[in-house]
Structures are given as structure tokens and as C-alpha cells.
Amino acid sequence: MSEKLEQLGAALERGKVYLVGAGPGAPELITMKGLRCLRAADVVIYDRLVAPELLAEARAEAELIFAGKQPGCHQLPQAEINRLLIEHARCGRLVVRLKGGDPFVFGRGGEEAEALAQAGIPFEVVPGVSAALAVPAYAGVPVTHRGLASLVTIVTGHKERGTEVSAVDWRTLARVGGTLVILMGVKTLPQIAAELQAGGLDPTTPALVVEWGTLPRQRAVQGRLAEIAERAAQAGIRAPAVVVVGAVVHLRELLAWFQDEGTAPLAADDPYAIMADE
Structure with a gap:
């Protein structure tokens, strides 16, 4: 080959x-x-x-x-x-x-x-x-599933450069339904979760944050939308990470297949050190 x-x-x-x-x-x-x-x-x-x-x-x-x-x-x-x-x-x-x-x-x-x-x-x-599809898959979450989600929305969690305002209308997205996949949204997750709830999304909606997805260092934090930002912060989750919000997150309990291998800090000579978000 x-x-x-x-x-x-x-x-x-x-x-x-x-x-x-x-x-x-x-x-x-x-x-x-x-x-x-x-x-x-x-x-x-x-x-x-x-x-x-x-x-x-x-x-x-x-x-x-x-x-x-x-x-x-x-x-x-x-x-x-x-x-x-x-x-x-x-x-x-x-x-x-x-x-x-x-x-x-x-x-x-x-x-x-x-x-x-x-x-x-x-x-x-x-x-x-794309990490938007592969990272949830490695965490055991299909972003679409008959009866649970026929729609996927992929969105960035970045704020507008030089401002404290997001370019995304999170309150409108809260009413779209299906699965919401957020890239680059770890730092803004508290504001994102609050805006989604303000837009009418149920605070008990399942949510997941996956750090270092598809790599041996992968780890995930799961919870309800209302608590996911706090849980991620307590676990020390940092970029790169993908956030998934929606009913499909529940399937992880049955479908998780990729074995996480710990979260020890990167050694100075670790080849992935250059990839870390400092």
C-alpha cells in the first residue's frame, strides 16, 4: 500500500x-x-x-x-x-x-x-x-439517530474578534431541535449554556464535552445542559474539545466503545505538547 x-x-x-x-x-x-x-x-x-x-x-x-x-x-x-x-x-x-x-x-x-x-x-x-462528526462518534454518540435527531447543527463557540459578543444567535438555535455540535466552545461554554436555556432549551437536555477526541488522551464529561459548564470546569477540560447537546448524548451509556487512557499532564518532551492549548 x-x-x-x-x-x-x-x-x-x-x-x-x-x-x-x-x-x-x-x-x-x-x-x-x-x-x-x-x-x-x-x-x-x-x-x-x-x-x-x-x-x-x-x-x-x-x-x-x-x-x-x-x-x-x-x-x-x-x-x-x-x-x-x-x-x-x-x-x-x-x-x-x-x-x-x-x-x-x-x-x-x-x-x-x-x-x-x-x-x-x-x-x-x-x-x-471533521472533528464535529468524528469526536462524538469516538465518544459513543451518533449525531443523528432515528427517533432522536434528524438534524445536526455545527457551530463555532468563538466570539467575534475583539469583542465579547458571539456571532451566533444561540437563542434561535435553542429552538431548532436535533443535535447541536459546538467546536471551539470550551471557554465560552457558560455563556453558551445560559443563552441556550434563555432561548427555551430544556435545562435537563443531555450534554457532553469531549477533550482530545480520537486520541488516547480522550476524556469526556457528561451532564445536563444546566450543569455541563460547571462540570467541565471542575474536570479541568480545556481545548481542543467538542461539545454535544441533544438527546443522542444518552446513547453514550450503551455505545461508548473507545477506551480513555488517562489524563496525566503532558511531559515536556511529549510529541503532542505542541498541540496543547496553553
Whole structure:
């Protein structure tokens, strides 16, 4: 399989950018096409939550550029990332922009694609497994289930940059029904839970917060909507984490299949230390 992927990689185009989804964390969840692109790349510009094992798949000659972001600290501004993508592609290199999850699901991949299109740079999007679906699945929660949820809403918990106001109308979402999956919402969970209840969502609605989903360090905190923020805080839950709200959370008691392996602090030399939200 490895030899076949390398042979296929030879057909990938230089002078082009591949926006590749690395998946939600576990290295084996990258797609075959994503792995093929990574193994053929001349330049890999990667995000904070990309598994170290995936970077090891790059060619020894490939240039690896860390473009990680975490709250309050951007290794590279988005404008600089866009510039690097364009510059390396114009030099005739095969560039892989390796992004956690799926490039077009809260990954700013759309902005990068726009910049490439406006600069006349050929590009291709290689979709990835989104944390919005994979993390609940690893926690034993199907986001849809006949009789419980025929609708899934995926939303960001980030506030508008430079303000204390969320871009999301949580009170309206409270009336939508189905399953609510919130990415990047750990810090704002108290406000989110309060707004959902103010919008009419039952305070006893099942809720779940999953930290480091799909990785051996995965752990989860479950409770009612009214108490989930407090429970998560007491457990010391931090980003990266996914919040799930809805009746499907109850299924976790029967369907949980992935064994958590503890929550000891990261050692300084742990390869995942760079992924942690400081």
C-alpha cells in the first residue's frame, strides 16, 4: 500500500497547493488521498492540531513550516500563511496546507482558497474527517439517530474578534431541535449554556464535552445542559474539545466503545505538547 501511494504521488502537480484535511487528531483518520499528497509534498504548512506521526510521513527533503494557532497566540498571521502558499507554489513546488479536521469546516480553508484563486494559483481541496462528526462518534454518540435527531447543527463557540459578543444567535438555535455540535466552545461554554436555556432549551437536555477526541488522551464529561459548564470546569477540560447537546448524548451509556487512557499532564518532551492549548 505504501509503495502504491508513493507511485500515485508522483502524478501530483508541482506549482500547486493542496488544502488537505488531516482529520480530527488520530493519525490513521487521514484519507488515502491526503496521505498521498503529504508524502509527495515539497512544502508542508501545518496547523497546531496535526498529529506528529503525520508529519513523519513527509519526505526527508520536504520543508515543514509550523503555522499553528491557539487562543491569543498565532505563530503566523493568516495573511502570512496565504503569502507563503502563493510564494512556494509560484516557485514550482508541490505545497500541502495540512489542516486539522476538514479544511472547509471552521478551518479558514475557504479564505486560503480565495487567496489562491485571486492569485491565479492552481489548488485542490482534499476533504478530511471533521472533528464535529468524528469526536462524538469516538465518544459513543451518533449525531443523528432515528427517533432522536434528524438534524445536526455545527457551530463555532468563538466570539467575534475583539469583542465579547458571539456571532451566533444561540437563542434561535435553542429552538431548532436535533443535535447541536459546538467546536471551539470550551471557554465560552457558560455563556453558551445560559443563552441556550434563555432561548427555551430544556435545562435537563443531555450534554457532553469531549477533550482530545480520537486520541488516547480522550476524556469526556457528561451532564445536563444546566450543569455541563460547571462540570467541565471542575474536570479541568480545556481545548481542543467538542461539545454535544441533544438527546443522542444518552446513547453514550450503551455505545461508548473507545477506551480513555488517562489524563496525566503532558511531559515536556511529549510529541503532542505542541498541540496543547496553553
